[in-house]
Amino acid sequence: MNDMRRLERDVDTSDIKISAKGVQVYYGDNHAIKDVDVSIADKTVTAFIGPSGCGKSTFLRCINRMNDTIDVARVEGDIRIDGEDIYDKAVDPVQLRAKVGMVFQKPNPFPKSIYDNVAYGPKIHGLAQNKAGLDEIVEKSLRRAALWDEAKDRLNEPGTGLSGGQQQRLCIARAVATEPEILLMDEPCSALDPIATAQVEELIDELRQSYSVVIVTHSMQQAARVSQKTAFFHLGNLVEYGQTGDIFTNPQDPRTESYITGRIG
Amino acid sequence: MTDATVTQPAAPGGAPKKTSLLKLDQRTRRRNAAEKRFKIYGMIAVGIGLVFLVALLSAIIVNGTNAFTQTFVTMNVTLNEDVLDKNGNRNPADIKKVSTFGYAPLINSALENKVESLGIETLLEDGGDMRAIMSASAAAQLRDYVLGNPDQIGETIEFRFLASSRVDGYLKGRVTRESIARDRNISSAHLLLIDDLKELGVVERVFNWGFITGTDASEARPEQAGIGASMIGSFFMMLVVLCLSLPIGVAASIYLEEFAPQNRFTDIIEVNISNLAAVPSIVFGILGLAAFIQFAHLPQSAPLVGGLVLTLMTLPTIIISTRASLKSVPQSIRDAALGVGASKMQSVFHHVLPLAMPGILTGTIIGLAQALGETAPLLLIGMVGFIASEYPNGIQEGFLDPNSAMPAQIFEWAKRADPAYYERAWGGIIILLLFLMTMNLIAILLRRRFERRW
Numbered sequence: 001m002n003d004m005r006r007l008e009r010d011v012d013t014s015d016i017k018i019s020a021k022g023v024q025v026y027y028g029d030n031h032a033i034k035d036v037d038v039s040i041a042d043k044t045v046t047a048f049i050g051p052s053g054c055g056k057s058t059f060l061r062c063i064n065r066m067n068d069t070i071d072v073a074r075v076e077g078d079i080r081i082d083g084e085d086i087y088d089k090a091v092d093p094v095q096l097r098a099k100v101g102m103v104f105q106k107p108n109p110f111p112k113s114i115y116d117n118v119a120y121g122p123k124i125h126g127l128a129q130n131k132a133g134l135d136e137i138v139e140k141s142l143r144r145a146a147l148w149d150e151a152k153d154r155l156n157e158p159g160t161g162l163s164g165g166q167q168q169r170l171c172i173a174r175a176v177a178t179e180p181e182i183l184l185m186d187e188p189c190s191a192l193d194p195i196a197t198a199q200v201e202e203l204i205d206e207l208r209q210s211y212s213v214v215i216v217t218h219s220m221q222q223a224a225r226v227s228q229k230t231a232f233f234h235l236g237n238l239v240e241y242g243q244t245g246d247i248f249t250n251p252q253d254p255r256t257e258s259y260i261t262g263r264i265g
Numbered sequence: 266m267t268d269a270t271v272t273q274p275a276a277p278g279g280a281p282k283k284t285s286l287l288k289l290d291q292r293t294r295r296r297n298a299a300e301k302r303f304k305i306y307g308m309i310a311v312g313i314g315l316v317f318l319v320a321l322l323s324a325i326i327v328n329g330t331n332a333f334t335q336t337f338v339t340m341n342v343t344l345n346e347d348v349l350d351k352n353g354n355r356n357p358a359d360i361k362k363v364s365t366f367g368y369a370p371l372i373n374s375a376l377e378n379k380v381e382s383l384g385i386e387t388l389l390e391d392g393g394d395m396r397a398i399m400s401a402s403a404a405a406q407l408r409d410y411v412l413g414n415p416d417q418i419g420e421t422i423e424f425r426f427l428a429s430s431r432v433d434g435y436l437k438g439r440v441t442r443e444s445i446a447r448d449r450n451i452s453s454a455h456l457l458l459i460d461d462l463k464e465l466g467v468v469e470r471v472f473n474w475g476f477i478t479g480t481d482a483s484e485a486r487p488e489q490a491g492i493g494a495s496m497i498g499s500f501f502m503m504l505v506v507l508c509l510s511l512p513i514g515v516a517a518s519i520y521l522e523e524f525a526p527q528n529r530f531t532d533i534i535e536v537n538i539s540n541l542a543a544v545p546s547i548v549f550g551i552l553g554l555a556a557f558i559q560f561a562h563l564p565q566s567a568p569l570v571g572g573l574v575l576t577l578m579t580l581p582t583i584i585i586s587t588r589a590s591l592k593s594v595p596q597s598i599r600d601a602a603l604g605v606g607a608s609k610m611q612s613v614f615h616h617v618l619p620l621a622m623p624g625i626l627t628g629t630i631i632g633l634a635q636a637l638g639e640t641a642p643l644l645l646i647g648m649v650g651f652i653a654s655e656y657p658n659g660i661q662e663g664f665l666d667p668n669s670a671m672p673a674q675i676f677e678w679a680k681r682a683d684p685a686y687y688e689r690a691w692g693g694i695i696i697l698l699l700f701l702m703t704m705n706l707i708a709i710l711l712r713r714r715f716e717r718r719w
């Protein structure tokens with residue numbers, strides 16, 4: 001719909017990491033994502049905003065093929081990462097997911113120790129040569145997720161025994177521990193206090209140096225603070241996509257405007 | 266409280282009606298009464314269950330404990346060389362030639378001597394008459410001893426022999442003077458003798474390990490019968506069941522639950538597994554008879570065949586409980602594992618299976634316990650009715666030689682005419698129940714252990 005504008009934007013982003021064209025997602029008869037085209041740049045933070053149930057999580061889950069695990073879900077269209085079609089028959093979703101990390105909307109730590117939660121990914125991908133290397137990865141990841149100070153003395157306690165916000169940060173630590181190229185974060189700060197939120201935002205900003213980050217958020221302020229690009233979803237449509245500053249100061253679509261000013265949602 | 270306010274809407278435009286929290290309103294009172302009634306129903310239900318349990322347990326204990334004690338007669342037997350080794354050169358072949366029949370006179374004279382030396386007055390004429398108080402197994406016991414220790418021939422040695430089942434019954438109160446009125450095996454003169462011998466400590470009733478460890482005996486010698494051999498039969502069967510049904514059942518469930526596509530074919534499989542769980546066990550018995558014995562020509566009455574049949578019966582139980590416990594692991598755990606790039610298999614084996622373990626183990630042990638107590642399918646493959654009078658002598662024989670199993674042995678005993686066997690059937694039930702309780706205890710402990718990890 002806003003093809004002209006998007007083309008302009010695409011031109012000034014140097015490196016396209018993820019490009020999606022004509023993506024449709026159906027849950028049985030429910031058409032949850034309707035013909036979404038979007039190009040996500042490398043080394044940027046892209047925010048997905050929109051009212052509840054508009055399909056943000058669904059679209060996010062297309063990018064690492066987590067929708068494959070839902071029997072009724074059907075994905076159509078073309079999604080490419082670095083120009084490679086991730087829905088190609090030759091692509092192994094397991095390999096894809098090692099490259100595209102994800103923080104889920106609901107914190108889902110393994111019922112294992114905090115240490116094992118973070119170490120699991122690096123272990124199965126062979127990222128550490130030895131125990132010391134693994135310890136280092138765990139510490140670094142927990143630090144990045146702003147959980148180290150709280151968790152360092154209880155690494156052997158179960159991750160499920162942490163508070164909701166701590167669990168959320170544990171899941172962030174677990175996702176960054178595998179060093180993905182793309183990090184998909186589905187409302188990573190929904191249960192965090194302002195201090196932890198600031199720390200996670202700092203992390204997101206830091207990750208931007210090397211990765212492409214896609215974050216779903218219900219907080220306009222957060223989208224404005226951390227992202228360079230923002231996409232507004234509404235009822236399964238991508239209504240507007242552009243530079244974050246433009247979206248918030250000068251929305252083109254009336255639906256975007258009413259959402260960010262708090263009239264729909 | 267919210268209900269109450271809903272049913273009493275505030276006056277239009279006015280403030281909501283004020284109610285006191287200290288006074289129960291009608292609705293709350295009715296709800297509380299319903300709750301109390303329900304609690305009482307529940308307690309009645311539990312009470313009825315408990316009454317049945319207590320009745321069952323006390324019946325078993327009252328009837329069965331007697332089987333664990335047995336009456337023995339202690340006396341000195343002179344191993345007469347003239348009878349046992351005529352040539353006097355201790356040649357094992359010669360000694361073997363003397364049958365148990367030849368040992369009878371030794372026991373007769375030993376009995377006679379004992380009674381005489383104790384100065385007991387009896388109406389019985391000689392040792393041959395008195396021997397009715399002894400088990401027929403005494404001669405065999407004596408012979409086994411002599412064959413094992415030929416150098417003892419000529420000596421006088423103290424032996425403890427089983428008393429006959431009538432004498433045992435007399436000490437246990439099962440046999441009375443009235444009940445033996447027309448019994449040709451024993452007379453009231455014998456009972457008088459027993460009274461005297463018991464007074465002097467020659468005849469005594471003690472704990473009988475032979476019942477737990479022994480083999481089955483012929484119809485006429487209930488005092489000698491034990492459940493040990495059939496326990497071994499059951500053990501080998503359970504080994505087969507465990508080694509087959511656990512891996513097959515768990516693998517099938519994991520495949521069906523985690524990997525198989527959801528389509529009509531898997532639906533049919535699912536329905537059929539549920540149906541199999543409800544199939545009467547005797548059907549599995551006849552299937553085993555046809556498939557394993559008549560078609561595959563495996564030996565009859567063998568624990569291996571019993572185990573295979575019981576495996577068929579246990580599999581659905583294990584599959585259903587395993588699938589239920591796999592299902593109860595939240596999807597978010599699988600998502601978490603897949604999300605960090607684990608393969609499906611890794612997510613199942615590293616995360617889902619450990620969480621499902623307590624349920625799987627409980628299901629398996631309950632399946633095994635069921636199989637341990639199962640009798641009907643064993644009828645058809647010949648394990649019921651087989652007299653397990655010998656221990657298997659080796660692992661291979663344990664699987665392939667005909668044997669009985671505990672429930673089959675119990676059934677067999679209960680069928681026999683002699684009331685002494687009826688008592689042993691109850692005793693067998695106690696042992697079987699002890700095994701089942703142990704297995705349930707193990708299930709509980711394993712459950713605790715695996716659950717305590719998180």
Ligand SMILES: Nc1ncnc2c1ncn2[C@@H]1O[C@H](COP(=O)(O)OP(=O)(O)OP(=O)(O)O)[C@@H](O)[C@H]1O
Binds near residue numbers: 032051053054
């Ligand atoms: N597993 C599923 N099965 C069936 N329908 C689903 C499933 N997940 C999501 N949907 C449907 O897809 C639509 C989009 O859901 P989605 O979770 O993507 O929304 P969202 O934008 O992430 O909302 P929120 O902000 O509340 O998380 C909804 O209508 C929802 O009902």
Ligand SMILES: [Mg+2]
Binds near residue numbers: 056057058105186
């Ligand atoms: Mg969502």
